[in-house]
Amino acid sequence: MTIDYRSQTVLLTGASAGIGAAFATALASRGANLVLVARRADQLTAIADELHRTHGVRVDTIPFDLADPAAGAALHRIVTERGIAITSVINNEAVGTFALFADADAGRLATEIAVDVAAPVQVTAAFLPDLLRAGNGFILNVAGASAYVPSPRMAVYSAAKAFVLSFTESLWAELRGSGLTVFAVSPGATRTEFTTGMGTGARVLISGKTRAADDVVATALAHLERRNPGPSVVDGRINRLTVMMSRFATRRQSAALMARVLDPARL
Ligand SMILES: NC(=O)c1ccc[n+]([C@@H]2O[C@H](COP(=O)([O-])OP(=O)(O)OC[C@H]3O[C@@H](n4cnc5c(N)ncnc54)[C@H](OP(=O)(O)O)[C@@H]3O)[C@@H](O)[C@H]2O)c1
Numbered sequence: 184m185t186i187d188y189r190s191q192t193v194l195l196t197g198a199s200a201g202i203g204a205a206f207a208t209a210l211a212s213r214g215a216n217l218v219l220v221a222r223r224a225d226q227l228t229a230i231a232d233e234l235h236r237t238h239g240v241r242v243d244t245i246p247f248d249l250a251d252p253a254a255g256a257a258l259h260r261i262v263t264e265r266g267i268a269i270t271s272v273i274n275n276e277a278v279g280t281f282a283l284f285a286d287a288d289a290g291r292l293a294t295e296i297a298v299d300v301a302a303p304v305q306v307t308a309a310f311l312p313d314l315l316r317a318g319n320g321f322i323l324n325v326a327g328a329s330a331y332v333p334s335p336r337m338a339v340y341s342a343a344k345a346f347v348l349s350f351t352e353s354l355w356a357e358l359r360g361s362g363l364t365v366f367a368v369s370p371g372a373t374r375t376e377f378t379t380g381m382g383t384g385a386r387v388l389i390s391g392k393t394r395a396a397d398d399v400v401a402t403a404l405a406h407l408e409r410r411n412p413g414p415s416v417v418d419g420r421i422n423r424l425t426v427m428m429s430r431f432a433t434r435r436q437s438a439a440l441m442a443r444v445l446d447p448a449r450l
Contacts (some may be wrong), residue, residue: 185408186319186408187319188214189376192215193239193273194262194271195218195220196275196302197220197249198275199230201275202399203273203276203377207230207242213226218245218269219242220245221276224244224246226293227411236386238241239423243265245258247261249298254301255308257311261396264394268313269310269313269314270314272302272320272321274322274324275325275379276299278298280381281383298373299346300346303324307324314363321407322364322365323366324347324350324366324368325367327368327371331345331348333434333438334441336446338392368417368418369418370419371418371419373393373398374394374419382447383447387444402418
């Protein structure tokens with residue numbers, strides 16, 4: 184579809200770094216107004232000031248912890264109080280843990296589910312009536328290549344991404360004909376802050392060929408701009424090939440292979 188970015192006000196979560204910051208830059212350069220959400224206020228303000236100065240768009244910031252179970256309603260209230268009408272949402276934030284499940288901290292895993300699973304659902308639910316009213320925007324959820332295969336040492340994270348992918352693909356079908364474009368983009372290994380703090384051994388995730396945050400954004404926006412976009416897109420030729428090949432393997436083969444691929448001992 185032809186999207187007029189200048190008519191968009193996009194709520195973008197996880198906007199203070201990495202792929203989210205790259206989305207902010209790409210959308211502002213196309214004329215979209217933005218509402219940036221993440222925990223680090225200073226980072227958000229610096230990005231907002233720069234984008235406003237460079238592109239003349241309105242960029243609001245909401246420093247907010249998306250682990251809050253009432254995230255959707257709270258963000259909607261703040262946006263409404265500021266008189267902003269959101270036309271599109273990008274659910275991009277996530278945290279991950281790299282550890283054997285038996286060794287992982289239960290509290291950290293609970294936060295991971297809150298941020299990676301519950302928040303995208305709650306934020307989408309809270310803003311959907313506004314998006315439907317505007318009827319010319321999009322819902323873009325960031326999943327990941329690990330949504331397509333079981334990922335030992337990232338059991339909760341890859342299950343969370345499988346949830347995001349399935350949730351988004353169902354919404355795509357439910358919202359056809361609504362005027363909204365709904366899809367998930369799945370990055371593979373991408374050079375961002377993501378692996379920092381994931382746990383010992385996470386280096387294995389970026390040991391192979393990695394992509395840049397701008398590549399992921401280019402893939403997502405090219406998909407958005409297609410005439411009849413499908414429910415999901417994988418970033419990068421090698422990632423697409425890997426996802427395609429995984430369809431020919433049994434679940435047993437996939438799980439066993441990924442256990443070897445994600446074993447830090449092989450580095
Ligand atoms: N990088 C990769 O290799 C890769 C691969 C596949 C999928 N992905 C997906 O791509 C998306 C973006 O990741 P990235 O690589 O850009 O990671 P990143 O550089 O670590 O950025 C993550 C963003 O999420 C925000 N965030 C984290 N926890 C939050 C919380 N509790 N409340 C609010 N915001 C929170 C962070 O901001 P604050 O810290 O300021 O809150 C930051 O803006 C994620 O969905 C990730 O799963 C990444």
